[in-house]
Amino acid sequence: MSDTAPALEARRLSAAYHQHPVLEDVTLALPQGEWTAIVGPNGAGKSSLLKLVIGGLTPLRGELRILGESPAVQRRAGHIAYMAQQEHMEWEFPISVRETVLTGRYGLMRQDPLWQRLLPRHWANPSHRQAVEAALDAVDMAEHAERPIGELSGGQKKRVLLARALAQQASILLLDEPLAGVDPPSEALILATLERQRDAGRTVIMVTHDMPSARRHADRVLLINRQVVGMGTPEEMLSDAMLARLAVGAASGSAYGGARAAA
Ligand SMILES: Nc1ncnc2c1ncn2[C@@H]1O[C@H](COP(=O)(O)OP(=O)(O)OP(=O)(O)O)[C@@H](O)[C@H]1O
Ligand SMILES: [Mg+2]
Known part of the structure; x- marks a missing residue:
């Protein structure tokens, strides 16, 4: 395992279920030791991205590296822990x-x-x-x-x-909506736990619809809607303008279109 390789690196990564594309040409690098929140509308391919890492889905095209190696090698080495959405x-x-x-x-x-x-x-x-x-x-x-x-x-x-x-x-924690449907005390406890994990040098990659938590706790936010819409600080990515871009193609009435969601 390399100290400098990104925790997760995708190059022109595409994936599909039965020819139906869910991720297209995704190129990104998430550094080690940071907390990344992955935000996007329903059906954007967020869970699919994590499933590519854990081997539940095979890439159609492109490359995916975890700590500079193939995901399968890192899974066998015990470097990847995963918490499923459902x-x-x-x-x-x-x-x-x-x-x-x-x-x-x-x-x-x-x-x-x-x-x-x-x-x-x-x-x-x-x-x-x-x-x-x-x-x-x-x-x-x-x-x-x-x-x-x-x-x-x-x-x-x-x-x-x-x-x-x-x-x-594991050095990388993949968490698919760990805050969904939990009571406020459990949410606070989960966030504090993840903060300690990050402070101990672990990489936290968390899919979430919870914008206030992403804004407050994540080091960076990845906006995804089949393709990468943006990546940067929570302030930049969770602005009204970026969330409006994220909502393009999402169902009307989505939570990603306005100031209310960004608050
Ligand atoms: N096992 C599957 N077989 C076929 N299609 C699937 C499968 N899993 C997901 N999909 C479809 O792929 C697309 C992306 O799904 P994915 O679960 O990655 O989205 P998501 O961003 O995690 O959404 P959500 O916020 O609702 O969890 C959706 O259109 C979904 O219906
Ligand atoms: Mg999901």
Whole structure:
């Protein structure tokens, strides 16, 4: 991994579902150690961009590099953690908060020597437990660690999913709408957690519709609507003029057209 390579670099990247283009000629570079908010209307291809990184979608054309290497190499090396927009979780499944967060370590556990993997859990490599406890603490869910996930509120569920991503201790965090549908205290906690991650040198790449949070917390904003509309500081990108450009091609009545959204 190179210290100077962008966290994410796309060159003329295009992607499609069944010939239907969702990203076209996307060229951009997101530096390491910064918090980037990706903003765009519904259907703009934001989730698709993250899916290209995690291997859920294959590029049609162009190039995508993560820390100077192919995404597959960086995924195998454990450098990419991901929190999906819609988690296909079976919330009623009888599994505790702690066990759910531990699933974030499964990829890394597979890299432990076989003898260690065969040990009872309390003798296994302690780094997994430590990472889980640190992640639970980070999202203030340690006191709920033994509760079944089905008992949690919407905001608590999001915090557990964030903890699962944090438990990977990856250098790049890809978060698809981590603030959607959460209560204000959980939102504040998630934002504070991400701030600490960024301050610890991690790269945070967050898709969001929450303009005030992007304005307040992100180092840079990427505006996307199938193509790159702009990239720069939150002040520049979340201006009325830029949001109006972003809304071109979006449904009328979109939240991207006016001062209200930029406030
Ligand atoms: N698995 C899929 N199969 C076919 N089309 C898809 C699939 N996933 C997404 N699409 C379509 O691709 C386009 C881009 O979707 P994407 O989910 O990347 O948008 P988005 O910017 O994340 O939108 P939102 O803000 O609603 O989450 C949309 O038109 C969507 O309907
Ligand atoms: Mg999406």
